[in-house]
Amino acid sequence: MLIVQKFGGTSVGNLERIENVANRVSRTANEGHGIIVVVSAMSGETNKLIEYAEHFTKTPDKKAMDFVVSSGERVTAGLLAIALNAKGHKTVAMSGRQAGIRTNADFTTARISDIDSTNMKQKIAEGYIIVVAGFQGITEDGSVTTLGRGGSDLTAVAIAGAAGAELCEIYTDVDGVYTTDPRIEPKAKKLNVISYDEMLELASAGAKVLQNRSVELAKKLNVNLVTRSSFNDNEGTLITKENDMMENVLVSGIALDKNQAVVTVRGVDDRPGIAADIFKALSDENIVVDMIVQNVGQDAKANISFTVPQSELERAKLIMQRFESAGAITTYDTDVAKVSVVGVGMKSHSGVAAKAFTTLAHENINILMISTSEIKISIVIGEKYGELAVRTLHEAYGLGK
Amino acid sequence: MLIVQKFGGTSVGNLERIENVANRVSRTANEGHGIIVVVSAMSGETNKLIEYAEHFTKTPDKKAMDFVVSSGERVTAGLLAIALNAKGHKTVAMSGRQAGIRTNADFTTARISDIDSTNMKQKIAEGYIIVVAGFQGITEDGSVTTLGRGGSDLTAVAIAGAAGAELCEIYTDVDGVYTTDPRIEPKAKKLNVISYDEMLELASAGAKVLQNRSVELAKKLNVNLVTRSSFNDNEGTLITKENDMMENVLVSGIALDKNQAVVTVRGVDDRPGIAADIFKALSDENIVVDMIVQNVGQDAKANISFTVPQSELERAKLIMQRFESAGAITTYDTDVAKVSVVGVGMKSHSGVAAKAFTTLAHENINILMISTSEIKISIVIGEKYGELAVRTLHEAYGLGK
Numbered sequence: 001m002l003i004v005q006k007f008g009g010t011s012v013g014n015l016e017r018i019e020n021v022a023n024r025v026s027r028t029a030n031e032g033h034g035i036i037v038v039v040s041a042m043s044g045e046t047n048k049l050i051e052y053a054e055h056f057t058k059t060p061d062k063k064a065m066d067f068v069v070s071s072g073e074r075v076t077a078g079l080l081a082i083a084l085n086a087k088g089h090k091t092v093a094m095s096g097r098q099a100g101i102r103t104n105a106d107f108t109t110a111r112i113s114d115i116d117s118t119n120m121k122q123k124i125a126e127g128y129i130i131v132v133a134g135f136q137g138i139t140e141d142g143s144v145t146t147l148g149r150g151g152s153d154l155t156a157v158a159i160a161g162a163a164g165a166e167l168c169e170i171y172t173d174v175d176g177v178y179t180t181d182p183r184i185e186p187k188a189k190k191l192n193v194i195s196y197d198e199m200l201e202l203a204s205a206g207a208k209v210l211q212n213r214s215v216e217l218a219k220k221l222n223v224n225l226v227t228r229s230s231f232n233d234n235e236g237t238l239i240t241k242e243n244d245m246m247e248n249v250l251v252s253g254i255a256l257d258k259n260q261a262v263v264t265v266r267g268v269d270d271r272p273g274i275a276a277d278i279f280k281a282l283s284d285e286n287i288v289v290d291m292i293v294q295n296v297g298q299d300a301k302a303n304i305s306f307t308v309p310q311s312e313l314e315r316a317k318l319i320m321q322r323f324e325s326a327g328a329i330t331t332y333d334t335d336v337a338k339v340s341v342v343g344v345g346m347k348s349h350s351g352v353a354a355k356a357f358t359t360l361a362h363e364n365i366n367i368l369m370i371s372t373s374e375i376k377i378s379i380v381i382g383e384k385y386g387e388l389a390v391r392t393l394h395e396a397y398g399l400g401k
Numbered sequence: 402m403l404i405v406q407k408f409g410g411t412s413v414g415n416l417e418r419i420e421n422v423a424n425r426v427s428r429t430a431n432e433g434h435g436i437i438v439v440v441s442a443m444s445g446e447t448n449k450l451i452e453y454a455e456h457f458t459k460t461p462d463k464k465a466m467d468f469v470v471s472s473g474e475r476v477t478a479g480l481l482a483i484a485l486n487a488k489g490h491k492t493v494a495m496s497g498r499q500a501g502i503r504t505n506a507d508f509t510t511a512r513i514s515d516i517d518s519t520n521m522k523q524k525i526a527e528g529y530i531i532v533v534a535g536f537q538g539i540t541e542d543g544s545v546t547t548l549g550r551g552g553s554d555l556t557a558v559a560i561a562g563a564a565g566a567e568l569c570e571i572y573t574d575v576d577g578v579y580t581t582d583p584r585i586e587p588k589a590k591k592l593n594v595i596s597y598d599e600m601l602e603l604a605s606a607g608a609k610v611l612q613n614r615s616v617e618l619a620k621k622l623n624v625n626l627v628t629r630s631s632f633n634d635n636e637g638t639l640i641t642k643e644n645d646m647m648e649n650v651l652v653s654g655i656a657l658d659k660n661q662a663v664v665t666v667r668g669v670d671d672r673p674g675i676a677a678d679i680f681k682a683l684s685d686e687n688i689v690v691d692m693i694v695q696n697v698g699q700d701a702k703a704n705i706s707f708t709v710p711q712s713e714l715e716r717a718k719l720i721m722q723r724f725e726s727a728g729a730i731t732t733y734d735t736d737v738a739k740v741s742v743v744g745v746g747m748k749s750h751s752g753v754a755a756k757a758f759t760t761l762a763h764e765n766i767n768i769l770m771i772s773t774s775e776i777k778i779s780i781v782i783g784e785k786y787g788e789l790a791v792r793t794l795h796e797a798y799g800l801g802k
Contacts, residue, residue, distance in 0.1 A: 015453060015456045015457075018457075019456075019457065022457075049476065052416060052476070052480055053479075053480060053483050055416045055420075056416075056419075056420065056423075056480070056483050056484040056487050057483065057484075057486075057487035060483040060486070060487070061482065061483050061486035061487075061492070063493070063494075064479045064480075064482035064483045064486060064492070064493075064494050065479070065483065067475060067478065067479035067482065067494040067496075068475070068476050068479030068480055068483070068494075069479075070475075071472035071475045071476050071479075074468060074469070074471075074472045074475075075450065075453070075469055075472050077468065078454075078465045078466070078468035078469030078470075078472075079453055079454060079457070079465075079469055081462065081465035081468065082454050082457050082458065082461040082462050082465045082466065082469070083457040083458075085458075085461075085462035085465060086457050086458035086461070086462075091462070091465070092464070092465075093464075093465050093468040093469075095468075095545075097498075097543075098543060098544075142498075142499060143499075144496075
C-alpha cells in the first residue's frame with residue numbers, strides 16, 4: 001500500500017536522527033509499501049533563517065522570506081534522499097514545486113489550492129521512494145511560498161489525499177494522543193483510535209499533538225491519520241472517521257487549558273444585537289473568542305461571559321472600554337482553567353455532563369462557566385483546581401483502565 | 402544601462418557583509434541602472450552542506466546532493482532581496498529555475514545549455530532589482546542541478562550574455578588583475594584593462610582571479626567582464642575583447658606556478674605516434690598535461706618533456722611504467738617553477754622572448770623548458786628561482802611603472 005510518512009523538526013534534528021529516520025523508512029519500504037516521505041527543517045534551522053532575515057528589518061519582505069525559509073526543508077529532504085540512496089533505495093528528493101503543490105499567493109501563510117500528483121505517481125510507479133520538502137509550494141506564477149505553522153503536517157495530509165495514500169503517519173516526539181496529559185495524570189493511557197471531531201475538540205482544548213488545520217484537512221479528504229513517535233516502535237493513535245465502535249466509548253479524553261481569560265459584561269441592555277455588537281468588535285480585531293455564555297440578569301439587563309486567550313486580553317480590554325461608556329460593567333479573570341471532556345459516545349448517552357458536574361461538586365470545585373457541544377463539555381473553574389479536576393474526571397470516566 | 406553584479410562567498414560571508422553588498426547595489430540602482438545580482442552561498446555554507454551529505458556515505462547521490470547544496474545560494478539571494486526591499490528597492494529573489502537557467506543533467510558539474518531570460522527581462526522592465534541564486538539551474542525535466550566550481554561566476558556571465566547586459570562585474574576580495582602577484586613583487590600594478598586571451602593565459606599560468614570557464618564564456622558571448630573588490634571602491638580590471646590600444650602594451654603580466662612537475666622521457670624510438678601514445682594514455686586517465694617539449698636526442702631516440710600538476714604526478718608515474726618496459730628512461734622533477742610572460746603586444750613586437758632569456762641569464766637562472774604561444778612565453782626553471790625570476794622579468798618589461 002501507499003503510505004505517507006511525515007517527520008517533524010525534532011525527528012530530523014541532527015544527522016544521527018536523519019539516519020534513524022532513513023532506517024525506519026527503509027524498513028517500511030522493505031515491507032513492500034510505496035512511500036512518500038515529507039520532512040520539516042532540522043529543528044532550529046527555520047528560526048535561524050528568520051533571525052537572519054530580521055537582521056535587516058523587523059518586517060522582511062514576505063515573498064523573499066519564503067524564498068529563504070523554504071530552504072530548510074529542502075536540505076533535510078535532500079539529506080534523507082542521500083541516506084536512503086546509500087542504503088540501496090532508489091530515492092528522489094522533491095521541492096514543493098516538483099511535488100506539484102500549488103498554493104495561493106499569501107506569502108508566509110499560503111494555503112494549498114491543489115496538488116498535481118502526476119510527477120509523484122510516476123516516480124512511485126518507477127519504484128522510487130519520494131522525499132518531499134514540507135511546508136512549501138509555488139504560486140501559479142512559480143514563486144515559492146510557505147504554509148505557515150504546522151505547514152509540513154498539512155503538506156503530508158494533502159499529499160496523502162491527492163496521491164490516494166492508505167495511511168498518513170505523522171511522526172513527532174510523543175507516542176500519540178492520550179486520554180489526558182500524562183504530566184498531570186500518570187494513569188493517562190494512549191488512545192488507539194479517535195475520530196476527527198474528537199481530535200479537533202481535544203486540540204482546541206489544549207492537547208497540541210496536531211494542529212487543527214491538518215486534522216480538518218484529513219477529515220475533508222478522508223485521510224487516515226496516525227500520530228506516533230519517531231523515537232520508538234510503539235503503535236500510535238489512528239485518527240479516522242467516526243464509526244460505531246467509537247460510540248461505545250463514552251469519553252475519549254480530558255483536556256486542560258490554562259491560557260484563557262474570562263471576560264464578564266454586566267448591565268448591558270438585553271436587546272437583540274448587543275452580543276453581536278460585542279463579538280463583531282472583537283472579531284474585527286482578530287481576537288479569537290472561545291466559550292460564550294449569556295443569560296439574563298436583574299432588571300432585563302444581560303450578563304455575557306466569554307473567554308479569550310490571555311495573550312489577547314489587553315487588546316480585548318481596549319475594545320470593551322467602548323461598551324463601558326454605554327453603561328456596561330466589565331470584569332476580567334485570568335485565574336481560570338478550562339477543563340474539557342471529549343467523546344463521540346456522549347451523543348448517544350445521557351448523563352455525561354451530569355457526571356462531570358457531580359464529580360467536581362464532590363471535590364468542592366466551583367464551576368464558573370459551562371458550554372457544551374455534541375461531543376464536548378467545557379467547564380471553566382478556578383485555575384488552582386485545574387489539575388485536580390482533570391485527575392478526578394479522568395478517574396470518574398474510567399479512562400485510566 | 403543593465404549591469405550584472407556577482408558577489409562571491411567571501412563578499413556575502415556574514416550578515417554585515419550582505420548589508421554592505423545591499424548598500425553597493427542600492428547605490429548602483431540609484432544611479433539609474435537596471436541590475437541583476439548573482440550571489441554565491443555565504444562562505445563555509447556549501448562545505449558544511451557537503452559535510453552533512455558525506456556523513457551518510459562517501460559517495461552521495463549526485464542528484465540529491467545538488468538538491469541540498471543549491472540551497473546555500475538561495476538563502477543568500479533571499480536575504481539580499483530582503484535587505485534591498487528594506488531599503489525601498491522593489492526586489493525579487495530568483496532561483497536558477499526562476500531565472501530561466503537550463504542545464505544538462507550532469508549533476509554536480511552541470512553545464513548551462515541555455516537561458517530563457519523572459520522572466521528576468523519582464524521584472525527588470527517593471528523596475529525590479531533581481532537577485533539570482535548562482536551556481537544552479539534545472540534540467541529539462543525540472544530537477545535542480547549545480548554547475549560545479551566557479552559556477553556562480555558562470556551564472557553571472559551567462560545571464561549578462563542572455564539579458565544583453567552592458568557590464569558584468571565580478572566582486573571578490575581582490576582589487577582586480579595585477580601585472581604579477583603583489584605578494585611576490587610589491588611593485589605589481591593593477592591592470593585597468595586586459596584581453597580575454599591574456600586573462601586566459603594568466604589564469605592558466607597561476608593567477609586565479611577568475612576561472613577559465615567564465616572568461617571563455619565571456620569571450621564567446623562578448624560580455625564585458627570587470628573583476629573588482631567588494632571591500633573598497635577601487636576600479637577593477639576590465640576584461641574585454643582585444644583592441645588596438647592593447648597592442649601598444651608589450652607585456653601585460655607575469656605569472657608564477659609552482660605546482661607543476663616535469664616528466665622527462667628519454668630513449669624512446671623517434672617514430673611517428675610515440676608522443677600520441679604517451680599523451681593518449683595520460684588523457685585517458687584525465688591527467689592534464691600543460692607544457693610539452695620534444696626534440697631529437699642521440700641515436701635517433703626522442704626526448705620528450707612535459708609538465709603535469711604535482712597532485713597528479715603519482716598517477717602519471719603509474720602510466721609511464723608502461724613505456725619504461727619498452728625501453729624508455731623516465732625522470733621526474735618536482736623542484737620546478739613555471740614563469741609565464743603574457744601580453745597581446747608580443748604578437749606584433751619581436752624580441753619579447755629574447756628579452757626574457759637574456760634577463761634570466763643575467764641572473765644566472767638556468768632554463769629547463771621553454772614553450773611559447775602567440776601571446777605567452779612559459780619558462781620552466783628551478784623552483785627556488787621562481788620569485789627572483791618574476792621580479793626581474795617584471796622590472797625588465799617595465800611593468801612596475
